[in-house]
Amino acid sequence: MKSYVSPEYLIERDNDKCIRCKVCVNQCSYDTHYYDEEDDVLHSRNENCVNCQRCATFCPTQAITIRENPNHYRSNANWTQEVLTGIKKQAETGGVLLTGMGCDKPNLTYWDRLLLNASQVTNPSIDPLREPMELRTYLGSKPDKLDMDFSSGEAVLKTELSPQLRLETPIMFSAMSYGSVSLNVHKSLARAASEFGTFYNTGEGGLEKSLYKYGKNVIVQVASGRFGVHPDYLDAGAAIEIKIGQGAKPGIGGHLPGEKVSAEISKTRMIPMGTDALSPAPQHDIYSIEDLRQLIYALKEATDYTKPVFVKIAAVHNSAAIASGIVRAGADAVVLDGVRGGTGAAPRITRDNVGIPIEMALAAVDQRLRDEGIRNQASVIAAGGIKSSADVLKAIALGADACYIATAALVSLGCTVCQKCYTGKCPWGIATTDLWLTKRINPDIGAKRLVGLLRGWSLEIMEMMGGMGINAIESVRGNRLLLRGVGLTDTELKILGVRMVGE
Amino acid sequence: MVNRKMVLKDVIKTTPENLSITGKVAKIDATGIYYRDLNRLLRSLDGNGIEKIEIRNVYGQRYIGTDLDDHLSIDIYGTPGNDLGAFMSGPKITVHGNVQDACGNTMDHGSIVVHGRAGDLVGHSMRGGKIFIRDDAGYRVGIHMKEYLGKRPTIVIGGTAQDFLGEYMAGGVLAVLGLNMKERRHDARFVGTGMHGGTMYIRGEVSHLGEEVTIVDLTEDDYSVLGSLVDEFCSYYRLDAEKILESKFNKLIPVSSRPYGNLYAY
Numbered sequence: 001m002k003s004y005v006s007p008e009y010l011i012e013r014d015n016d017k018c019i020r021c022k023v024c025v026n027q028c029s030y031d032t033h034y035y036d037e038e039d040d041v042l043h044s045r046n047e048n049c050v051n052c053q054r055c056a057t058f059c060p061t062q063a064i065t066i067r068e069n070p071n072h073y074r075s076n077a078n079w080t081q082e083v084l085t086g087i088k089k090q091a092e093t094g095g096v097l098l099t100g101m102g103c104d105k106p107n108l109t110y111w112d113r114l115l116l117n118a119s120q121v122t123n124p125s126i127d128p129l130r131e132p133m134e135l136r137t138y139l140g141s142k143p144d145k146l147d148m149d150f151s152s153g154e155a156v157l158k159t160e161l162s163p164q165l166r167l168e169t170p171i172m173f174s175a176m177s178y179g180s181v182s183l184n185v186h187k188s189l190a191r192a193a194s195e196f197g198t199f200y201n202t203g204e205g206g207l208e209k210s211l212y213k214y215g216k217n218v219i220v221q222v223a224s225g226r227f228g229v230h231p232d233y234l235d236a237g238a239a240i241e242i243k244i245g246q247g248a249k250p251g252i253g254g255h256l257p258g259e260k261v262s263a264e265i266s267k268t269r270m271i272p273m274g275t276d277a278l279s280p281a282p283q284h285d286i287y288s289i290e291d292l293r294q295l296i297y298a299l300k301e302a303t304d305y306t307k308p309v310f311v312k313i314a315a316v317h318n319s320a321a322i323a324s325g326i327v328r329a330g331a332d333a334v335v336l337d338g339v340r341g342g343t344g345a346a347p348r349i350t351r352d353n354v355g356i357p358i359e360m361a362l363a364a365v366d367q368r369l370r371d372e373g374i375r376n377q378a379s380v381i382a383a384g385g386i387k388s389s390a391d392v393l394k395a396i397a398l399g400a401d402a403c404y405i406a407t408a409a410l411v412s413l414g415c416t417v418c419q420k421c422y423t424g425k426c427p428w429g430i431a432t433t434d435l436w437l438t439k440r441i442n443p444d445i446g447a448k449r450l451v452g453l454l455r456g457w458s459l460e461i462m463e464m465m466g467g468m469g470i471n472a473i474e475s476v477r478g479n480r481l482l483l484r485g486v487g488l489t490d491t492e493l494k495i496l497g498v499r500m501v502g503e
Numbered sequence: 504m505v506n507r508k509m510v511l512k513d514v515i516k517t518t519p520e521n522l523s524i525t526g527k528v529a530k531i532d533a534t535g536i537y538y539r540d541l542n543r544l545l546r547s548l549d550g551n552g553i554e555k556i557e558i559r560n561v562y563g564q565r566y567i568g569t570d571l572d573d574h575l576s577i578d579i580y581g582t583p584g585n586d587l588g589a590f591m592s593g594p595k596i597t598v599h600g601n602v603q604d605a606c607g608n609t610m611d612h613g614s615i616v617v618h619g620r621a622g623d624l625v626g627h628s629m630r631g632g633k634i635f636i637r638d639d640a641g642y643r644v645g646i647h648m649k650e651y652l653g654k655r656p657t658i659v660i661g662g663t664a665q666d667f668l669g670e671y672m673a674g675g676v677l678a679v680l681g682l683n684m685k686e687r688r689h690d691a692r693f694v695g696t697g698m699h700g701g702t703m704y705i706r707g708e709v710s711h712l713g714e715e716v717t718i719v720d721l722t723e724d725d726y727s728v729l730g731s732l733v734d735e736f737c738s739y740y741r742l743d744a745e746k747i748l749e750s751k752f753n754k755l756i757p758v759s760s761r762p763y764g765n766l767y768a769y
Contacts, residue, residue, distance in 0.1 A: 089768045090768050092768075093767075093768040094768075095765070095766055095767045095768035096766055096767050096768060097767075097768050098767045098768065225628075225647065226609050226628035226630075226647065229590075229609055229628075229630075230590070230592065230609075230611045230630065231570070231590055231592045231611055234590065255763055255766075257761075257764070258760065258761050258764070266651070267651075270630060270649065270651040270654070271649050271650075271651055271673060271674070271700075272650070272651065272674065272700065272760075274760070275673065275699060275700055275760040275761070276699060276760065276761045276762070276763060276764065278647075278671060278673070278697065278699065278762075278763070280647065280671055280697075284624065284627060284643060284646050284647070284670075285586075285604075285605050285608055285624055285627050294565070294585055294586060294605075297565070297566070298565075298566055298569065298586045298589040298590065298608065299590075301539075301542055301565075301566040301569045301570055301589070302566075302569050302570050302589065302590040303570070304546065304570055422767075
């Protein structure tokens with residue numbers, strides 16, 4: 001069948017600048033560029049280009065420019081280029097439109113309509129470069145009250161505390177399975193988390209043997225496929241996360257296609273090579289809050305009550321009530337993943353239309369848990385579309401204990417958010433298991449770049465806290481007076497629990 | 504890691520009436536013991552030279568067998584609760600009674616032999632070890648069980664099982680012997696829905712299959728696998744293996760290891 005889909009991008013090559021080094025040919029995993037020996041010239045197959053910018057970045061003479069194809073269909077606010085192209089692709093394949101990364105629509109972000117406060121005159125600001133600033137965060141269930149024993153003349157804590165995770169900055173690396181991303185990405189994340197004093201999440205693909213040594217900075221995930229889940233794996237991590245849902249694809253499972261199940265992936269997931277790794281939509285032992293409690297306590301029993309157990313859900317309409325159930329089921333932390341959260345592969349229709357923004361879910365959950373008097377029983381972790389240190393700080397002011405980042409972490413490793421992760425051919429060596437491509441991430445450099453990101457964001461958070469006259473992140477947590485809304489309706493402000501600017 | 508010797512002393516001090524130890528055998532009366540205390544007690548016995556544990560009067564205590572070591576053999580009298588042997592790696596459990604839901608959930612290694620019936624989700628996501636149920640089992644038996652290299656989980660159900668038997672099955676062996684059935688037909692519907700690996704052997708007819716599964720004849724290799732499973736099954740329950748093997752078995756295998764391979768537009 002002749003395809004009616006036209007190339008999305010055009011590649012322009014300045015032949016005067018081009019030195020025929022063929023870097024573009026070697027770097028592109030989509031077979032876009034080729035060299036014509038006879039004419040000593042390079043050409044491009046525009047239809048293969050995904051605009052990942054790998055070739056343009058590595059071209060030593062900057063001879064390559066990639067532009068959106070100007071041959072657009074007639075402008076139409078409803079029947080956009082994306083809509084028309086999608087329909088044509090589906091007509092030609094009869095399939096579900098796949099995509100990668102988070103929702104790319106502009107109408108679902110509230111962070112940018114929330115503004116932080118700063119001290120002026122009445123409450124002096126603090127210079128974080130000269131004065132101590134506390135970003136340390138503990139995740140886990142906190143007791144209702146502390147019993148102390150003073151009989152020895154010293155204060156001795158009598159209350160037995162639940163297991164806690166200690167974070168040196170309230171930012172962790174969110175779940176990305178080994179399989180959806182490469183081993184070198186996992187190595188980079190593990191090393192960076194361990195160097196900076198935070199945590200990286202394995203996702204649902206098991207923990208590769210060589211990474212067990214980073215265990216005290218690893219959160220191991222248990223999801224519906226139970227891939228790579230066995231007693232050693234549960235023992236290896238500092239915490240266990242039960243994955244119920246993901247912001248990019250609430251309510252649906254996942255398929256790691258057989259092509260990506262290489263020998264290495266097969267070993268860690270503990271399934272035969274080349275078979276589809278199917279993660280069912282529900283966990284079949286969880287059909288209720290009571291069942292969830294059963295799994296939470298199965299995992300606690302399996303690890304002798306030594307680790308906090310998190311429960312991750314996608315932010316959906318009823319998140320507040322669900323979160324209340326999760327806390328009552330005994331989870332030590334609730335993870336909320338908003339509609340803009342990323343993915344290695346999801347149906348585009350689900351990614352862009354299902355779920356709610358993290359800001360609203362977070363505010364509603366925090367408020368509900370406070371109203372019920374159980375907020376201390378679990379930490380709340382916000383995820384899905386956190387793209388700057390300001391987003392982290394705003395999330396904490398809205399009620400989060402910490403944030404998970406994943407897209408931002410990948411961007412620091414080179415990702416350009418081209419949204420083609422599901423092809424498994426990531427030219428940046430990130431969302432691929434192809435050994436030729438995965439070499440493009442050097443874990444030493446990767447860890448350095450991730451630590452750079454964590455350090456930069458942490459410094460910025462301290463700057464903003466100092467500006468507000470606050471020297472401990474604890475004082476920001478759930479302190480919505482630090483936020484004001486702009487361009488929001490009364491209802492939006494009410495749900496967020498923040499006042500309008502000027503109020 | 505908890506200092507298990509210390510714990511044992513403490514536990515013996517606090518619950519002497521429930522526990523008696525003779526040589527390498529420990530006996531526990533589980534009457535009125537909360538599951539968490541019972542499991543803590545089991546963990547404290549584990550690694551203290553105890554090889555066999557007998558637990559009597561078990562009434563619904565969950566997670567028995569979880570987080571215990573390799574060499575233990577555990578005899579349970581009564582009805583253990585949900586998630587018996589969840590994430591279990593090693594112990595040999597014999598249940599003199601029925602088991603509830605999710606017996607052998609995500610089990611890694613070891614065995615569970617049940618002298619009675621089982622609830623739903625027997626061997627959910629199991630990746631190794633063996634489960635034998637003498638009588639019937641509930642819904643979704645063997646759902647998403649999977650194998651890798653030498654690890655090949657096995658479930659044998661003596662009676663029949665309910666709907667979604669072997670759903671999402673990705674590996675391992677699941678045998679249903681259909682003993683004590685009035686008719687020679689299993690009522691289970693949607694058998695093998697989403698199945699993409701492993702093998703089911705079913706004695707008696709199955710009428711309602713999932714779309715992803717097909718029935719084929721057994722080969723000689725199949726008979727040797729099945730024969731040793733049925734032999735082992737019969738050794739626990741004193742049944743005649745030859746008689747069971749005389750009847751016709753159906754072999755169910757997935758149509759494809761990639762059932763959802765062409766679902767997407769790129």
